[in-house]
Amino acid sequence: MKIGRRRSLSARGGRLRAAFLVLNLDGMGGTSRSAITQANALARRGHLDVRLVSVTRSGDRPHYDIDPSIRVDYLCDVRPADQGVADPRADRPSVLVPKRWDGQFSALTDHGLSAHLPELDVDVLVTVTPALLAVAVQLVRRGVAIVHQEHRSSADRVGGMEPLLAFAPRADAVALLTESTASWLAAQLGAVAPEIVVMPNPLPIAEQPRSSLDSRTIVAAGRIVQEKQFIHLVRAFEQVADELPGWRVRILGDGPLREELVAHVAKAGLADRVELPGSVTDMAPEWAAAAVCALSSRTEGFPLVAQEAMSAGVPVVTYDCPSGPRELVEHEVSGLLVGAGSKAGLAAALLRLGADDDLRERLGAGALEAAKRYDADVIAAQWEEVFGRVVDRRRAIVRDEGTLQEGGTRVRSSRTTPPFTREQGPVDPPLVTPVEARHEALTLATRAADRAGDGWFVIPLHDAAAPTVVVPAAHRRAFLDGLADAPDHLSLRDPGDRGWPERRGTVEAMRATLANAAPNRLALEPWPRAKGRRSHLAEDAGVEIEFWDRLPDGTLVAPRPNRWTSRVPAEAPRTQVSVAGVTVPTVAAMATPTAHEVTFPIDVVYTWVDGDDPEWQAARDAREGSDARREAAGQARFRSRDELRYSMRSVHAHAPWVRTIHLVTAGQRPEWLADDPRVKVVDHREILPADALPTFNSQAIETALHRVPGLAEHFVYVNDDVFLGRPVRPELFFSPGGDFAAYVGDGAIGLPGSANKPFLHAAANNRRLLEDAFGVTITQVMAHTPHPQRISVLREVEERFPEALARTARAPFRSEGDVSLLSSLAQHYGLLTGTAFEGAAEHAFVDLSNARVERQLRQLRARDKHFFCVGDHHDFAVDAAEVDQLLGDFLEDYFPVRAPWER
Structure with missing residues (x-):
């Protein structure tokens, strides 16, 4: 059904024709009220033909007055059967607008929209909800420019997000109420954003009487729902009520939480000072009788309550909530902004305004002046500029396509808005930790x-x-x-x-x-x-x-x-x-440490050899009983790409709480390592028996690390190919009580007799020892991570399994009889005895020999891993020299800050 007077474009002298598409004109909704106010202001100026299109008709007339010159079209009658003809399609779901977008649409509204929007003869159509935007861009003629006006605080919304983000790029422009929401939408849409403009709601056209500000009344208004948080206002007033004799709070509105609010007012003993009279039809007299306007909402689009209060010269105290208050109220000029949710801040602001007449007068005058920006004629003039711009652009697009045909895909405009946030700095970061x-x-x-x-x-x-x-x-x-x-x-x-x-x-x-x-x-x-x-x-x-x-x-x-x-x-x-x-x-x-933090000293122990040292190589070649298997004694086990330098840089940068680094070597010293009290070099001869030397078996060296002179009870064992990938806290490695973390890996040890690599042989031997001692089976290897340890636990393991450790200590190369004390046995022992806990950390392993090495290194640049390991091998899918270059460049880029012990 359509009602209204038809006027042709020629009869209007060639003026632009604009229509506002709303869901329902007959209720008291703020969105409909805003659309009507804007339409009335545009009609009064006489520069446009203005039309209001209401999808549904629920009453005999619109709730708010509409200028007689404005054509009003209703598409569907949803009045009760005794007032009109009931249509069964009203009970069937909408296809155009899924219920998850907006549950107010139906098969009946689909029919009305599909029948009328393709025939809509206007130059520009303004939609006021995301669902209506979605329908409009699919149904209106391509020659009609579409402007969407978003009324809600979009960054915090739930319903309507999907159609807004999906269909906004197909609009000719999107108008948002505030700069913050405009920036939010621009960031969400990025390069596909249409023209985005900021267009606040106008004030009602009727003149507002000014308040004298002497009533000692704090007025708040709105639907009494959780979003408005009126209970915050009551609690804030409760804190300062004794300081403000004669003052009262008046909360206008109704809603499902009204009785709850009444009960809280009674409990606080404020029943004689907090009024809840219900809804009022005309707010103008209320603002004329107010001394302060208070907003305690969780979110606000662009609060008309505050606008109307300001137009009466009433200062506003408001939470700085998303998204409109900070753009409507200028702090210390037209009101007071309070941190969102801060009841103490709200109380302090109410006390300031209530106790200081001069401040209230000054902010009231500022509010009155600020309200002039939202005069309906001022906003209407801004709309006329937007409409002219988008219509010209739409006509140019259609003209360039050479057709005004119906249907088809709409072409978006090319204008974009700068993104909301930036992560990239304007300058390079300094080379500091x-x-x-x-x-x-x-x-x-x-x-x-x-x-x-x-x-x-x-x-x-x-x-x-x-x-x-x-x-x-x-x-x-x-x-x-x-x-x-x-x-x-x-x-x-x-x-x-x-x-x-x-x-x-x-x-x-x-x-x-x-x-x-x-x-x-x-x-x-x-x-x-x-x-x-x-x-x-x-x-x-x-x-x-x-x-x-x-x-x-x-x-x-x-x-x-x-x-x-x-x-x-x-x-x-x-x-x-x-x-x-x-x-x-x-x-x-x-100032005192808490029970949640680690306060004891923690050291780091590295094992390292210079595999390129000719003397060391000669000693390895001469060692009797050398295992010929490459996995146990091959050059890849000792190849150096300067990993130790960068691993120690990672400790310096990401674990500044480490007390001392102990570098255990075969009488060697990295040429770049300067004397520094934070680094101590330890020779194998200081910790291993003479008959075990020289050794080329890392598992043998592990059996003696707890004998490092001056080592802290709690230490972290780190292989030189393991790195801290991001800043870490000591609590990642130890509990406040001293237990250590065991990072259990994903790999299985395998069935008995299936071990085919040295580290799996050691894991199988660990399993046999623990089965005999505790009657349980271990199933997983440990991850390639740093290994937290305790000297006292390692001594206990040594006392419990002396033969196994002694045999391993005297194996010059990895052998089938080894155990892996620090990289598996001690961790499982700790888990079984209650001195360890299963740790949780993000870690990665990069196999330098596989074809994915470049991609794996690139993925590590996300810096989202606590640890990573770069494992070597004998056979490479990529040229070994190229791998050297890839890894060298990666490590220097990842750890650019030199440690103080580097020459």
């Missing part, structure tokens, strides 16, 4: 906090991902100003809490972006990517900053949970600690 980068970031952050004001402190690292600089929220702007001298290789990241998308930029750019924002936390850290790849400073190299709100008594309140407390009273004892080499203030209770 993550802990050195953290030192720089923490120094800058603490300097900025000190300049901003007193009360700040640092939550030390402990076993967390990063230390946290706590700054009173009132100093947020001053703190950001204090970061002005940050270098370009550091970025400022907004983690995107409480529905905000994550954003990153240079400190300068983010300071500008956050100038009118109230983020609860930020991170100051190096850029995670450099030269198109993950940087060596991508992790564990920055600091977090949290902004804590201050209660009237000086107590600081945390915006999110932490391990210690949700509140720090002003009189809480403070002390000084060292974090990443920076001396900082902290709360005394936070």
Whole structure:
């Protein structure tokens, strides 16, 4: 059914014809109200032919007044049977709009849309929901320009995401309510994004009476649902009610959580000061009688409640929630922004406005001035510019195609919008370790906090991902100003809490972006990517900053949970600690190590030989009983590609908590290794019996590593072809109580008698020993990872299986009688005796001999593995010299920071 007056284009003097496509004009929905307000404003200006198209008709007339010059079309009648003719198609599901997109569509709406949209004779069609956008781009003529106006906070939405992202590229333009949501959509769509514009909702055309701001009334309005979080407002008011005598809260609206809210008001003893009168049909008198407007929502598209309050000269206190408040309310100019979800911050803001008449007057005047930007005529003029642009572009596209035929695939416009976030830094990262980068970031952050004001402190690292600089929220702007001298290789990241998308930029750019924002936390850290790849400073190299709100008594309140407390009273004892080499203030209770972190000393032990040393080679050739098998004594077992240098670099960069590195060798020393107190070279003669030397068997050397002089009880055994791929904490290797991790591999030891490689022979021998001792069978080999160990456990194993270890120690080359003490036996023994636990870590093995070596090395550049091993072999699928070059280039690129012990 269609109603309305038809006017031809020629009768209108050649003006553009625009239509708004809405689901239903007859209800009280905010989207329909916005469409009607925009249409009315455009009609009043007289520059366009304006039409409203409603998919359904549910009442006898639209709920909101429509300008008489506007044509109104209804496509489907869904009124009850006693008011119209019931149609059985209304009960069947829609094909055009799947229920997961929008459950309000049906086979009846499919019929109405399919019958009328292809015949729609307009120049531009505005859709107001993602489902309507999806239908429009498939059904309207190719000559009609489509503009989609997105009304919800898209970055936090659930329903409608799929059709929005799928069909937005086929629109001629997409209008979003705020810059933040526009940037979000541009980042989601990337190169296929259409023209994206920011177009806020207009204020109602009727003039709004101004408030005198002396009523001592805080007004909030909206449907009483979880999203609006009115209980936050009540709890915030509860904190300051005694400080604001005569003030009251008035929450207008209805909804399923109303009774729950009433009960909480009664429990808080505020029944005489918090009013819940229900819904009102005209908000203008309410705003004229308000002194403060309060928004406590989890998300807001572009809150009309705040717009209307501001048009009455009422200042707004609002959570800085996605996505509209920070773009509607200018902090300290037209209202006060509070960190999203911070009830303490909301309470403090209400107290400021309630207790300071001059502040309330100043912000009220600012709100009135700001509201002029949303005058319906101002917004309508902006729409006319957009419509003219997209229609010209659409006509050019159709003209270039040489046809105005119906149907077919729509051609999107080519304009795109810059992405929302950047991961790539503007400059190369400095050649420093993550802990050195953290030192720089923490120094800058603490300097900025000190300049901003007193009360700040640092939550030390402990076993967390990063230390946290706590700054009173009132100093947020001053703190950001204090970061002005940050270098370009550091970025400022907004983690995107409480529905905000994550954003990153240079400190300068983010300071500008956050100038009118109230983020609860930020991170100051190096850029995670450099030269198109993950940087060596991508992790564990920055600091977090949290902004804590201050209660009237000086107590600081945390915006999110932490391990210690949700509140720090002003009189809480403070002390000084060292974090990443920076001396900082902290709360005394936070300075003590926790039960979750490892505090005992940990060493690293390497075994290494220079296989190119002629004397060593001669000794190997002369050793009696040499095993001829290449797997046991071949040159590949001793080939050096400088792996040790880079493996030790990985420890320096990624495990700065290591106390001492012990390098166990056959009387040799790498030519690049300088004297350094952190590295001790140990000769085989110091730990192995004389009759076991010289040895060329790593499993023999393993039997004696716990005898290294001065070795810590807890140490990590690392082969020179194993690398730490990312920053690691000691808790990855040991429990706080001292148990060690055993990284069980995927490979099976195999059935008895099936071993065909030296390491499997050793695994089978380990299995026999443990079966005899404990009556259980081990099935898996250990992964190619670093191996945490304990001296006391190794001594216990030695005492329990002395013959097996002595036999292995005296085998000059790997033999079928060996056990593998540090790379299998001790781990399984620990698991069986309760001194070890099965560890969890991401690790990789690269076989340098296979054809996939280049691809495997490239995959490691993602830096997502805790450890990786580059295993050698005798036979290569790729030329050995090429492998040498590939590995050398990879290691230098992956570990670019020289260790202090390198010459």
